[in-house]
Structures are given as C-alpha cells and as structure tokens.
Amino acid sequence: MECNTCTNKIGSARLAVQCSQCHKHYHCKCVDLTTTDSELINSGNKLFKCYGCGSSSKDGDFTLSDVMKKLNELITKNVDMCVSIELCHTRIQENNKLLKDQDARINSCLERIDSLSQQNTHLQKENAELKRQINEQNQYSRKNSLEIFGVPEIKDENVIRTVQVIAQSLGVNLDKQRIDAAHRLKSNLRKPNEPRGIIIKFISRLDKDDFLKARKVKRDFNTSHLSHYFTQLNVHPAKAIYINESLTYENKQLLNKCREFKKNKNVKYLWSRNGQIFMRMSDNSQVFKISSIESLRDVH
Structure with missing residues (x-):
C-alpha cells in the first residue's frame, strides 16, 4: 500500500489515513494531519476527505458538521413527512366518517323511497278501485236509460213526442208518464252534419228493456219506418237508427x-x-x- 500523494510505501497504518470518499491512502504528514488526527479518523470518530474529494480542515470538524447538517435535514424532512402522513390519516378518517354518514343518509332515502313506492302502489290500487266503484255507480244510475242515434232533428222539437213516435214505429205503446226525461245530446264534433243523439230515461227498467227488445226484433229499423211526424224532413235515402244502452x-x-x-x-x-x-x-x-x-x- 502506498501514499497517493508521495507514492511512497506506507509502513505503519497508524501514520496513514484513508479518504472516506475515494478510499485512497495517504501519509498523515502528506495531508497535514497529526498523529492524534490519525487516531481519531482511524477510530471512526472523524471523517477524512482528500484534497481531490474536497477540502478538509486539520481537525476534520467541517466534514462531520456537513454530515450532521445533512442528517438534521433528513430528520426534519422525516418529521415533516410524518406530520403530512398523520394529516393524511386524519383526512382519510374524516372522509370515512363522511362516507359512513352519506351511506346512512342514502340508506335512509332508499328506505323512504321504498316506503313511498309501496304507498304509491297502494294508492294507485285504491284509486283504481274507487274509480271502478264510481263508474259502477254512474252506470247503475243509467240502468233505465237508452241512447238513440240517427233520428232527424225537427225545428222546435218536443223530444218526448219524438221518443213516442219512435216507440210507436217499433210497435211499443209508450205513454209520456213512463218517461222520466228525454233530451238531445251534444253534437258530435267528428260528425257535425249528423243529427244529435237522444238520451231517454224511463221510469221503469222494464219499459227500457221492452224498447230495446223491440229494436232488436226490427233489425233493419231506419228513418223510413218513422211515422208522418218526420215526413216533412224528406230524408233520402233512409238511414239506420241505432238504439243502445246508455x-x-x-x-x-x-x-x-x-x-x-x-x-x-x-x-x-x-x-x-x-x-x-x-x-x-x-x-x-x-x-x-x-x-x-x-x-x-x-x-x-
């Protein structure tokens, strides 16, 4: 082993030092180090750098101070990182709590939606049933009523008299006392040129049934079968007259x-x-x- 400065052999290791960076050996006297410095460096209490790797003071304090400075910087960074990690953990815990709260709210909303959906289904069924009942009641109120279509309209018409003429044409004897009400319906907007229909409400359901049966017997019933009461209208060709339940x-x-x-x-x-x-x-x-x-x- 030889000195990297004078290139002479190094006889005693106590009188030589090794650069901590390039690992080359030097006589203590070639790098201006004392025997005490050599002992401290060789014992590991100090670091030594040759002139090529960086300036070195006689006692080696600069190198050790530099290392301590770097170490302190790393410690500071490590502390900052720990604080940052702790902050992240805190934020994660807060977010987890928020997520749990949101899950609870969402579950509550879903339960509420399910409850409202069931209520809505129940109300729809109830509403449909009420509509059905109302429709049945309305239909029952029409149990004595018939509707007639195709009968020509007469100016200043007496509708009850018109109904009696229709009954007579069907072979039914109908006194006006057996008619509760009779009137023309509204015009059909899709068929504005056709005569308005007539609705009749009989006192007795039996009279309604007899009237309807007579029409079914006379299947070809039309305007030509009406009595002289309608001759003035001169309806040609003859048009069918329809009688249906209301x-x-x-x-x-x-x-x-x-x-x-x-x-x-x-x-x-x-x-x-x-x-x-x-x-x-x-x-x-x-x-x-x-x-x-x-x-x-x-x-x-």
Missing part, C-alpha cells in the same frame, strides 16, 4: 277498444247488457265478461 264515458271507451279487438281478432259477437260488456269468439265458444282492457287477454 253507457258511462269509461264504458264507452272500453266498448270502442272491444270493437277494435273484435275486428282484429275476428270475434263474432260483442254486446252490452245492463251496462256490462260481453264478448264471444264464435257460436260454440265461452262468453267473456269484459270489465277492463286486461280482460281482453282472456278472450279465446
């Missing part, structure tokens, strides 16, 4: 849907009786009572 708006809508179904599915029979709608596919098939649109699914 249905509520809801039942009329249902009957229209049934007519569409009858046409599309080749249903042979469709009729109403006492405010109820019935359907039969053929002569030998089952009779179905149609109380709603859903009832049509059962028709076969």
